[in-house]
Amino acid sequence: MIRVQRPPNVAPGSSIIVQDPAGRRFRAHVPPGVEIGGVFYVKIAADPPIAPPPPPVPVPYPLPQPANAPPRYDPELSQQEDEELARALAESLAMSFNHRQHEQTPEVQVASVSSVVPSAAEARQLMECSVCFDDLSSEPCAIFLNAKSRRVCMHMFHERCARELPTKCCPLCRADFATSTRLPSLANDPEAWFRAVDYEGDGRLSKAQVMQVMLTQFPLDVGKFEARMEEIWPHFDTRGSGYVTKEDFFAPNGLVQFARKNLSSLLRGATDLDASQPTPDIRTDRLGWFEYFNEDGTGKLAQEEIVRALIKTYALGSDLAQVRAMRERVGAVWAVFASATCVTREEFLRPDGLADTIIAELDPAMLRNGPQSSQGHAPATRLELPQNIKPCPACNMLLEKVSADDAVLCGCQSRKEGGSYELALAAGGCGHEFNFSTLRPLGFGRPGSPANEKQVNFYG
Numbered sequence: 001m002i003r004v005q006r007p008p009n010v011a012p013g014s015s016i017i018v019q020d021p022a023g024r025r026f027r028a029h030v031p032p033g034v035e036i037g038g039v040f041y042v043k044i045a046a047d048p049p050i051a052p053p054p055p056p057v058p059v060p061y062p063l064p065q066p067a068n069a070p071p072r073y074d075p076e077l078s079q080q081e082d083e084e085l086a087r088a089l090a091e092s093l094a095m096s097f098n099h100r101q102h103e104q105t106p107e108v109q110v111a112s113v114s115s116v117v118p119s120a121a122e123a124r125q126l127m128e129c130s131v132c133f134d135d136l137s138s139e140p141c142a143i144f145l146n147a148k149s150r151r152v153c154m155h156m157f158h159e160r161c162a163r164e165l166p167t168k169c170c171p172l173c174r175a176d177f178a179t180s181t182r183l184p185s186l187a188n189d190p191e192a193w194f195r196a197v198d199y200e201g202d203g204r205l206s207k208a209q210v211m212q213v214m215l216t217q218f219p220l221d222v223g224k225f226e227a228r229m230e231e232i233w234p235h236f237d238t239r240g241s242g243y244v245t246k247e248d249f250f251a252p253n254g255l256v257q258f259a260r261k262n263l264s265s266l267l268r269g270a271t272d273l274d275a276s277q278p279t280p281d282i283r284t285d286r287l288g289w290f291e292y293f294n295e296d297g298t299g300k301l302a303q304e305e306i307v308r309a310l311i312k313t314y315a316l317g318s319d320l321a322q323v324r325a326m327r328e329r330v331g332a333v334w335a336v337f338a339s340a341t342c343v344t345r346e347e348f349l350r351p352d353g354l355a356d357t358i359i360a361e362l363d364p365a366m367l368r369n370g371p372q373s374s375q376g377h378a379p380a381t382r383l384e385l386p387q388n389i390k391p392c393p394a395c396n397m398l399l400e401k402v403s404a405d406d407a408v409l410c411g412c413q414s415r416k417e418g419g420s421y422e423l424a425l426a427a428g429g430c431g432h433e434f435n436f437s438t439l440r441p442l443g444f445g446r447p448g449s450p451a452n453e454k455q456v457n458f459y460g
Contacts, residue, residue: 002026002042006034007335015332017357018042025336127215127222130172131161132317133308136216143196144170144177151199152177154209156216164320186217187399188412190256194249204243207233210255214263218389224266232258260429279313286355289313290348300342303334310358333357393439394432401436408436
């Protein structure tokens with residue numbers, strides 16, 4: 001018998017790898033009802049029950065699978081299992097976050113998120129959904145509200161990921177919420193956008209708040225965006241308080257105008273997406289794979305960083321069932337190899353270490369996309385915008401299509417939905433009305449108006 005203590009990041013019913021004093025490893029399941037830190041016992045055979053691990057290299061690809069192998073993932077999870085999984089996810093994310101804070105800023109205590117401008121590394125983390133690890137700007141995002149329609153925390157997730165959460169708790173900070181709602185569009189509803197970004201509800205926005213939300217909604221070049229915001233912020237914050245009020249926000253040369261007219265020039269290009277740096281293949285280049293995802297240079301990876309790296313390597317983010325299955329697989333073997341909350345480079349690379357075990361555990365059905373480096377994507381000169389966002393053909397201001405009607409008026413709703421040229425100009429647009437799908441003009445504003453002149457010039 002082996003005495004086993006339940007790890008904090010493994011749910012009851014999950015499979016884990018345990019090790020006896022002789023160094024032999026066995027597979028076991030956490031019994032239902034065992035609390036975190038609780039003890040249970042595993043009966044072991046006299047001889048090692050599992051085959052010797054495969055040699056480190058080469059590993060056949062695709063990985064072999066028995067003809068009648070039982071399914072590794074059962075989508076019909078009970079509500080209790082879902083809740084346990086949500087708790088395990090939150091604990092894992094929290095441990096990963098706390099480790100990064102300790103490694104990077106051990107002497108700094110941040111009292112308020114809204115008072116600190118994010119660094120480039122922190123900004124990159126803000127740009128990803130913490131559930132599927134895809135760029136937040138690639139899909140509509142959601143925020144969490146309480147019963148009084150106030151935000152409960154500063155975190156944002158893809159709307160589809162927020163809908164799939166098994167409990168009404170933020171996976172990152174565990175704040176309870178009543179509902180999730182889509183983050184409003186800055187281009188089409190700046191009033192609602194201001195209220196949503198004003199997390200503290202004091203009628204003003206800090207630079208950090210503005211930058212965080214813009215980085216989630218638009219695929220921006222972090223360096224260019226930070227530099228431009230540092231340069232232009234004093235023009236918005238005329239009092240030097242560190243904040244902009246609603247009056248500053250909607251001023252003729254305020255933040256709304258800046259965002260509408262300048263964000264298209266700050267989009268990321270192909271080099272910012274590492275298009276020229278293919279993801280190493282963990283099966284053939286374990287060290288390269290580890291260093292590629294060791295972005296902070298500490299020589300360690302937390303459990304959630306390993307999960308993120310595998311999901312990104314095999315492009316699993318669009319399938320939440322596979323994301324959940326990958327978390328379970330990593331969690332099942334984590335306690336055997338990680339000395340604390342992180343695994344070191346040596347623990348990862350040693351023979352029969354974490355890398356070899358992960359490779360042996362990967363399900364061929366989850367690897368149908370292969371590593372991203374094998375996809376053969378041609379580098380692009382400009383990152384594509386989401387399908388519902390396009391620049392205005394007349395003034396290049398970014399516009400978001402929010403209705404089924406293809407008619408778009410730069411600056412406000414289309415005429416069919418109550419918009420007008422005057423309302424468009426008042427909101428900072430140019431008043432150009434066009435078909436969102438074809439970009440062909442539908443109206444010319446008033447004779448001699450700036451919008452009319454721009455359209456004539458644009459279309460020759």
